[in-house]
Each structure stands twice: as structure tokens, then as C-alpha cells.
Amino acid sequence: MELQEVEVFIAPDGTTRIEVRGVAGAGCLDLTEDLEKALGGQVVERELTAEAQELIQERVDERLRRSQGS
Incomplete structure (x- = not known):
């Protein structure tokens, strides 16, 4: 099993950033x-890594191919 890391950054103004x-x-x-809920639940911006975006796109493409009968 690959190591999973969650890092939380809290700025002096109270804004937070979570990296996974x-x-x-x-x-x-x-x-x-x-x-996120414990930190107030208000997500202002969410940025997925290129790796996550690629994997999600691959899954979407696969579902489209299956739905089109290819």
C-alpha cells in the first residue's frame, strides 16, 4: 500500500490549504x-493535480466508450 499524506498549511490570516x-x-x-468540514467547510478554491485530472479524464473517456458501444 502506498503512503498517503495529508499536509495542512495555516496562514497567519487564518486561511488554510490542504495538500494530498x-x-x-x-x-x-x-x-x-x-x-474540510472541521476547518469550517467553506472551500474557496480546489485544484486537482495534473495526475488526478488525467486519471479522472481516463475514467470519463472509458465510460463514454462503453455507453457508445465501442
């Missing part, structure tokens, strides 16, 4: 859901 490593695709969203 070692989690495939959008699984990071599930992993950080409770933490």
Missing part, C-alpha cells in the same frame, strides 16, 4: 472531506 499526496484520482476529496 499518494492518493489516486479524486480519492483525495473523500480523504479530506471530514477535515
Whole structure:
């Protein structure tokens, strides 16, 4: 099992940033859901890594191919 890391940065003004490593695709969203709620639940911006975006796109493409009968 690959190591999963969650790092939380808290700026002096109270804004927070969460970075996740070692989690495939959008699984990071599930992993950080409770933490986001505990920090106030107000997500201003979300940026997925290129790796996560690529994996999500591959899954979307596969579903499209299956739905089109290819």
C-alpha cells in the first residue's frame, strides 16, 4: 500500500490549504472531506493535480466508450 499524506498549511490570516499526496484520482476529496468540514467547510478554491485530472479524464473517456458501444 502506498503512503498517503495529508499536509495542512495555516496562514497567519487564518486561511488554510490542504495538500494530498499518494492518493489516486479524486480519492483525495473523500480523504479530506471530514477535515474540510472541521476547518469550517467553506472551500474557496480546489485544484486537482495534473495526475488526478488525467486519471479522472481516463475514467470519463472509458465510460463514454462503453455507453457508445465501442
